[in-house]
Amino acid sequence: MSYIVYIIIQILTMVLIAPLVNGIIIKVKAFSQKRTGPPILQMYFDLYKLIRKSTVVSDVSSWVYKAAPYEVFSTALAAALLVPVSTMITPPDSIPGDFIILVSIFALGRFFMMAAGLDTGSTFGGMGSSREAMISSLAEPSILVCLFTAGLISGSTSLDRMMVFMQGAGTPLIHPVAILLLLALLSIIMMETARIPVDDPSTHLELTMIHEAMLLEYSGRHLALMEYGAAIKQLVFMTLLLNLLIPHDQFIAMAGVGAVLLSLLIYLLKVILLAVLIALIEINTVKFRLFSIPNLAALSFILSFLAFLQYFLLGGSYV
Amino acid sequence: MGALQIENFIQTSIFLFFTGALTALALSKKHRLCNLVSNWVCIAAGLLLMIASVMKIISGDGLIHFGLFQSTLSFLALEVKIDGLSALFLIMLSILTVCVSVYSIGYISHYYGKRNVGLFNFLYITFILSMIFVFTSSNAVFFYIAWEAMSLLSYFLVIFESERIENQRAGTLYIVMTHIATAFLLIGFMISYSYTKSFDLFGNSDAIPDGAKTMIFILFLLGFGTKAGAIPVHIWLPYAHPAAPSNVSALMSGIMIKTAIYGLIRFVLDFLGIQQAWWGGLLIGLGIISAVLGVAYALMEHDLKRLLAYHSVENIGIILIGLGVSFTALAQGSQLIGSLALTASILHTLNHTLFKGGLFLGAGSIHYATETKDIDRLGGLIKTMPITAVFVLCFSLAISAIVPFNGFISEWLTYQSIFAYIAPGQPGINILFILAVAALGLAGALAASCFVKLFGIAFLGNPRSENASRSKEVPATMNMGIGILAVLCFAIGVFPLFIIRLIDRVVSGLIGSSIFDRLQGGFVFTWYSMDLSSNKISSLEILAAIAVLTLLTLLALRIFGGKYIERKYGTWDCGIETINSRMQYTATGFSKPIKIVFRILFRPSRKTETQGGTHYHPHRIAYTVASESIFEKYLYQPVYIRIRGFSRRTKFLVQTGNISNYLIYIFAAILALMAYNRLV
Numbered sequence: 001m002s003y004i005v006y007i008i009i010q011i012l013t014m015v016l017i018a019p020l021v022n023g024i025i026i027k028v029k030a031f032s033q034k035r036t037g038p039p040i041l042q043m044y045f046d047l048y049k050l051i052r053k054s055t056v057v058s059d060v061s062s063w064v065y066k067a068a069p070y071e072v073f074s075t076a077l078a079a080a081l082l083v084p085v086s087t088m089i090t091p092p093d094s095i096p097g098d099f100i101i102l103v104s105i106f107a108l109g110r111f112f113m114m115a116a117g118l119d120t121g122s123t124f125g126g127m128g129s130s131r132e133a134m135i136s137s138l139a140e141p142s143i144l145v146c147l148f149t150a151g152l153i154s155g156s157t158s159l160d161r162m163m164v165f166m167q168g169a170g171t172p173l174i175h176p177v178a179i180l181l182l183l184a185l186l187s188i189i190m191m192e193t194a195r196i197p198v199d200d201p202s203t204h205l206e207l208t209m210i211h212e213a214m215l216l217e218y219s220g221r222h223l224a225l226m227e228y229g230a231a232i233k234q235l236v237f238m239t240l241l242l243n244l245l246i247p248h249d250q251f252i253a254m255a256g257v258g259a260v261l262l263s264l265l266i267y268l269l270k271v272i273l274l275a276v277l278i279a280l281i282e283i284n285t286v287k288f289r290l291f292s293i294p295n296l297a298a299l300s301f302i303l304s305f306l307a308f309l310q311y312f313l314l315g316g317s318y319v
Numbered sequence: 320m321g322a323l324q325i326e327n328f329i330q331t332s333i334f335l336f337f338t339g340a341l342t343a344l345a346l347s348k349k350h351r352l353c354n355l356v357s358n359w360v361c362i363a364a365g366l367l368l369m370i371a372s373v374m375k376i377i378s379g380d381g382l383i384h385f386g387l388f389q390s391t392l393s394f395l396a397l398e399v400k401i402d403g404l405s406a407l408f409l410i411m412l413s414i415l416t417v418c419v420s421v422y423s424i425g426y427i428s429h430y431y432g433k434r435n436v437g438l439f440n441f442l443y444i445t446f447i448l449s450m451i452f453v454f455t456s457s458n459a460v461f462f463y464i465a466w467e468a469m470s471l472l473s474y475f476l477v478i479f480e481s482e483r484i485e486n487q488r489a490g491t492l493y494i495v496m497t498h499i500a501t502a503f504l505l506i507g508f509m510i511s512y513s514y515t516k517s518f519d520l521f522g523n524s525d526a527i528p529d530g531a532k533t534m535i536f537i538l539f540l541l542g543f544g545t546k547a548g549a550i551p552v553h554i555w556l557p558y559a560h561p562a563a564p565s566n567v568s569a570l571m572s573g574i575m576i577k578t579a580i581y582g583l584i585r586f587v588l589d590f591l592g593i594q595q596a597w598w599g600g601l602l603i604g605l606g607i608i609s610a611v612l613g614v615a616y617a618l619m620e621h622d623l624k625r626l627l628a629y630h631s632v633e634n635i636g637i638i639l640i641g642l643g644v645s646f647t648a649l650a651q652g653s654q655l656i657g658s659l660a661l662t663a664s665i666l667h668t669l670n671h672t673l674f675k676g677g678l679f680l681g682a683g684s685i686h687y688a689t690e691t692k693d694i695d696r697l698g699g700l701i702k703t704m705p706i707t708a709v710f711v712l713c714f715s716l717a718i719s720a721i722v723p724f725n726g727f728i729s730e731w732l733t734y735q736s737i738f739a740y741i742a743p744g745q746p747g748i749n750i751l752f753i754l755a756v757a758a759l760g761l762a763g764a765l766a767a768s769c770f771v772k773l774f775g776i777a778f779l780g781n782p783r784s785e786n787a788s789r790s791k792e793v794p795a796t797m798n799m800g801i802g803i804l805a806v807l808c809f810a811i812g813v814f815p816l817f818i819i820r821l822i823d824r825v826v827s828g829l830i831g832s833s834i835f836d837r838l839q840g841g842f843v844f845t846w847y848s849m850d851l852s853s854n855k856i857s858s859l860e861i862l863a864a865i866a867v868l869t870l871l872t873l874l875a876l877r878i879f880g881g882k883y884i885e886r887k888y889g890t891w892d893c894g895i896e897t898i899n900s901r902m903q904y905t906a907t908g909f910s911k912p913i914k915i916v917f918r919i920l921f922r923p924s925r926k927t928e929t930q931g932g933t934h935y936h937p938h939r940i941a942y943t944v945a946s947e948s949i950f951e952k953y954l955y956q957p958v959y960i961r962i963r964g965f966s967r968r969t970k971f972l973v974q975t976g977n978i979s980n981y982l983i984y985i986f987a988a989i990l991a992l993m994a995y996n997r998l999v
Contacts, residue, residue: 011868051880058890060781062701074868078861096860100734103760104722105861107767111721114768118775118904120890121698126904129775133768134912140764141757148756152741157734158855217890221880225872294916301757312741312749 003091007081010089013264014080014239018231019043021238021275026202028279043231047224055220060121068116069218069225075109076232083159083239086263087167087249090160098157099147103140106233110136113226117214124206128213131290135198135210138297139191146184146304150244153177153311153318163243166318167250175318178245180307185241187300189278191293193234196282198293208287235271242270326383328371329401333451335364340444347437354427357440361420361447368451369413372406376821382521384457397464400457400521403825404589407665408454408574408581410821411672414807415573416447422680422800423566425793429687439479443567446472453578459508459518466504466578470497473575476567477559489558496555500545507538507586524591532591536598539586540605547579547635550609551950556632557616561624561692565683568624572631573676580638580668584661588646589829596748599647602639603755610636610762615920618769618913619946621906623682623692626773627675630718633762634671638664640755641733647748648740654832656739661826662819662834663732669818670725670811674717677804681711684797685777688790694773694906699782703790706798708778713805715770717812720763723858725811730759731856765913772909781900813859907944914946921946 023040030037039045057066082097082105084090097105110132117129151157154165166178173179191198194211204212215226248266252259288296311318339360346353375383383401401409423443430436449472452465474497478490512518514527527535541552548556556576560568583602593599613632620626641664649657684707685700686692701708717724737752782788792798811818820835827833876883892898914921923946931938 048879051876054884054886056886056888059887060699060890062779064701064779070869070872071865073872074865077868077872078864081864096855096857096864098856100731101722101727101856101858101861104720104727105865107719107764108716108721108865111716111719111767111771114771115775115779118771118909119779121780121898121900121903122890122892123902123904124891126775126780126909129771130904130909130912133771133909134916137761137764137768137913138916140760144760145753145757148738148741148753151738157738221876221883290912291915305753305757308753309750312743313746 006084006089006091006095009260009264010081010085011077013085013267014077014232014235017268017271018228018235019047021235021271022231024272024275025279025282028276029283032279032283043227047228050219050224050227051221053220055222057222058120058122058217061116061119061217064112065116065119065217066222068112068119069222069229071112072109072229073225073232075105076229076236079105079109079236080232083236084163084243085239085267086260087160087163087243087247088252088260088263090164095158095160099151099159099162100144100157102159103143103147109229109233113214120217122217124209124213124216127206128210128216131210132214134290135191135293135297138294139188139300142184142297142301142304143188143192145301145308146181146188149177149304149308149311150181152308159240159244163247163249166244167247169318170250172246172248177307177311177318180303180310182241182245184300184303184307185237185245186281187296187303189234189237189241190281191296191300192237193230195278197285197288197296200287238271238274239267242267242274246270322378322381322383325371325375325378326385328367328374329383329399330385332364332367332371333448335360335367336444336448336451339364340441340448343437343440343444345437347435347441350431350436351428353437353440354431355424357444358420358424358427361444362417365413365416365420368409369417372401372409372413373821375401375406376403376410376824395460396458397461398457399452399455401455402521403828404581404584405454407669407822407825408577409451411577411669412447412450412454412574415570415672415676415804418676418800418803419566419569419573419680420800421803422569422683422797425796425800426564426566426680426683426687428794434479439476439564442472442475442479443570446476446567446570450574450578454581456520458520459512462520463501463505463508467501469575469578470494470501473559473563473567473571476571477563479564479567480562483562485558486562489555489562493555493559496545496552500542500552503538503542503545504582507535507542510535510538520585520590522590527591529594532594533598535591536587536594539582540601543579543582544605545579546582547576547639548609548632549605549635549639550612550632551954553609553613553632554948554951554955557620557625557628560628560631560679561622565624565679565686568627569676569679569683572628572679573672576631576635577668577672580635580642580664583642584665584829588649588661593646593650596647596650599643599645599650600748600751602643602646603751604643606636606639606641606643607755607758608636609633609639611758611765612920614762614765614769615913615917616948618765618772618910619921621694623685623694623773623777624679626694626769627678627682630678630766630769631671631675633766634667634675634718637730637733637759637762638667638671640664640759641667641729641736644733644736644740644752644755648736649830653740654830655834656736658823658826658830658832659732659739659834660736661830662822663729663736665822665826666732666815666819667726667729669822670717670729670808673804673808673811674714674724674726677710677714677801677808678718680797680801680804681707681714684793684801685790687793687797689784689786691784691786694776696784697777697782697787698780698784698900698903699778699787700790701778703788704778704792706792707801708774710798710801710805711778712774713808715774717808719767719770721767723809723812723862725808725815727858728812728815730763733759768910768913772906776904776906776909780903783900783903783905813862815858920949922949 022043027037027040079102082102114129114132117125154162194201199210200208218226339357343357385399387397449465449468456462456465474494478486480486545552560572610633613629613636617626617629641660645657645660717726720726720730741749741752823833823835914923925944928941929937
């Protein structure tokens with residue numbers, strides 16, 4: 001499959017599916033509260049409405065404030081290029097990055113988002129940036145150790161090669177390393193995408209908000225880009241977990257366009273199931289105190305460290 | 320260019336520096352002229368040195384070799400020898416010298432008529448000259464003289480604004496620590512001399528037995544570690560660097576502490592040879608501690624320059640991790656991974672020279688414009704100093720290892736060398752290495768937080784003081800000096816293979832295996848494969864992707880969203896209608912969550928005092944927060960108190976002030992020496 005086709009499929013899939021994930025999570029949560037909830041496609045309508053509205057910009061702010069939404073959105077998309085939704089469409093050895101650069105690309109978007117929080121001179125923005133700085137710093141070692149372990153097992157830091165290697169194990173989650181990494185990545189997703197034990201995406205209460213506090217001043221298309229960027233980032237992390245630890249392409253015994261479509265369909269199913277799982281976690285946990293979040297980060301780090309030890313000290317081949 | 324021309328270039332450059340220093344003294348009455356002349360001489364000499372050093376590396380392996388001073392005592396010959404490694408560090412020194420000198424043309428103007436500009440420039444140029452000799456000296460005696468000159472000259476520069484008591488204290492701490500370091504080096508050289516009977520740094524060390532080599536390594540590690548500012552021997556650094564004028568801070572942080580990295584590579588890797596894997600392990604351990612604690616302490620600072628000084632500790636940590644991986648791999652015979660890690664570590668040294676030099680110059684610009692170094696008194700500078708803001712943003716991204724800047728490239732190489740060396744069946748190394756990965760990740764993320772704090776609080780939002788709102792953009796020469804560094808940071812980030820090719824020539828000369836062939840792609844860093852992994856990155860492609868995607872986003876917004884309509888309005892103020900700059904987050908507030916999470920390191924304490932009124936509605940509240948440095952309190956303070964107590968008790972027993980006692984001491988010393996000579 002050629003590089004251009006890969007880029008188009010990758011971007012389109014991510015852009016089209018990302019808001020759906022939020023819709024599903026909100027729907028499942030509403031269901032658990034015996035409410036009807038907004039339609040699953042509500043976020044698409046919101047985004048469309050937002051980009052058509054005029055934009056209010058704080059007169060304290062500078063160009064950093066206006067650049068940040070574009071930066072957040074385009075870095076999320078650039079990151080999406082590095083995490084294949086299906087290994088069937090990846091051109092061999094031409095993706096220009098690995099997971100180390102992935103982490104760095106997210107850091108670029110986050111840097112601008114945190115700076116924009118400070119740019120309007122509002123207390124809320126600073127509060128959100130400050131808390132985001134803490135959470136993202138604590139999550140970083142865990143992400144790296146987790147991906148390093150997966151990378152070392154598969155002998156490459158490039159995500160598409162890692163995914164292909166992991167397919168060799170046949171049945172997903174057969175090896176204890178995969179289970180440990182799954183749990184670690186799941187808690188990283190909760191931290192990185194502002195989900196409930198860490199942050200509550202559905203409130204604007206100053207005591208609890210983190211991600212929303214940084215976006216508080218944004219409106220119109222800037223807000224749309226920020227929200228969309230966050231949704232895509234969430235999907236990228238989910239794809240990372242799904243395609244790395246629960247690969248599916250090894251089960252497809254076909255070739256050609258049909259196989260690709262089938263693979264994408266299975267990917268969509270996996271995303272929906274993971275979204276439901278995330279919703280269930282959100283339903284069954286309460287939001288932590290801000291200073292309990294380090295415990296979650298520590299747990300996640302220990303899980304990924306155990307995965308590393310499990311593989312390298314006790315030995316054992318993955319495939 | 321032949322070897323002779325390179326030699327001429329270097330001699331001319333050294334001669335120019337000497338002349339510049341003397342001219343500066345001669346012109347010390349005419350401040351403006353003196354400053355212009357000495358800085359232009361530095362720029363010219365720096366450019367010559369840079370061209371000669373690059374040519375030296377490109378032209379090949381031979382040594383550039385000339386004597387400055389011959390004497391009948393063989394070890395006292397002041398001989399200059401330049402191999403690839405020296406040339407590489409000379410490149411770093413000369414790039415920074417040129418940029419800092421361009422910057423100083425404008426920056427020193429605030430000294431006109433107030434201070435002795437001639438003396439300052441004399442010290443500044445001789446300081447650069449002493450570093451040239453540190454990098455090029457061919458024997459230990461010359462190295463020691465240059466090293467000591469560098470320490471003393473930088474001490475005078477640290478206390479240049481000596482009317483402030485904290486500068487004097489910083490200077491004293493610096494001179495004491497740096498001499499302790501020098502003492503370790505001296506003992507190391509002596510032990511080495513006693514076996515090899517030679518001070519030659521380019522000789523071989525076969526005559527030294529293994530046990531002595533380990534001892535020399537430990538001594539060098541202590542000596543150079545102190546100069547580099549590795550934790551726990553870092554305590555002078557966060558005081559001395561902020562005390563010096565900003566252009567000198569840039570040189571000290573940018574290149575002076577790198578003389579220690581040069582020393583570790585020159586004396587340990589090149590001269591002694593790596594004997595045991597645990598040497599590398601020790602370096603990695605020091606690196607992990609320095610990287611994580613350095614950045615953690617930086618986060619707690621709201622003094623602009625002290626924050627940057629702690630970041631130097633962090634980056635020295637990252638460099639030491641790379642060096643440690645290289646030592647470990649070399650000790651176990653993996654030449655390839657050893658050279659990869661050494662390349663990573665040297666590249667990070669260069670990168671740190673560029674962005675930390677730039678950041679200190681940026682801090683100097685802020686100080687020049689606002690006369691304060693306290694981040695909590697700044698704010699909104701992006702409107703008054705837009706150019707400085709862009710440059711500081713570039714350096715902030717570079718130091719946080721964010722694409723597409725140079726810091727990322729060297730960290731990526733470090734990660735790759737660690738990645739390549741982890742394999743089943745070596746439990747100790749694996750655990751240490753994965754901890755190094757976690758430490759690098761944590762340090763990178765905390766550094767990003769810290770620079771969001773620096774950039775966000777100082778440049779964004781509303782001004783927090785009169786000084787900040789009155790500030791103006793600094794003179795063009797200052798921005799030019801910073802600008803060159805920013806462009807270099809970006810250029811190395813996007814086209815790293817230029818500089819990696821130079822470093823690889825040197826590394827393959829030292830270790831004997833080249834990694835450049837494995838970094839395929841020529842101009843752009845695209846393909847890279849090692850025995851264990853097959854990974855590739857391209858910052859350029861990522862940058863292009865981000866740019867194209869931004870354009871596509873704009874296009875899509877235009878199609879689906881129609882015309883962009885913007886309305887300016889005040890920041891949301893919850894209806895109180897008088898939002899003011901004191902309601903913004905401060906640097907202290909920004910880092911508070913991290914301070915609480917890592918409270919074991921900072922031992923934060925707070926004190927609230929209320930005056931008048933009722934308990935719930937006082938007239939005045941004073942709120943102070945403090946955090947303490949555990950190293951100063953639990954490591955240095957007890958030692959200092961014991962030494963002081965001991966000297967107080969013994970002072971009048973030994974130092975009686977009575978001349979006959981002193982004569983007895985001299986007599987006893989001579990007797991002891993004669994006895995020793997007789998017996999041994």
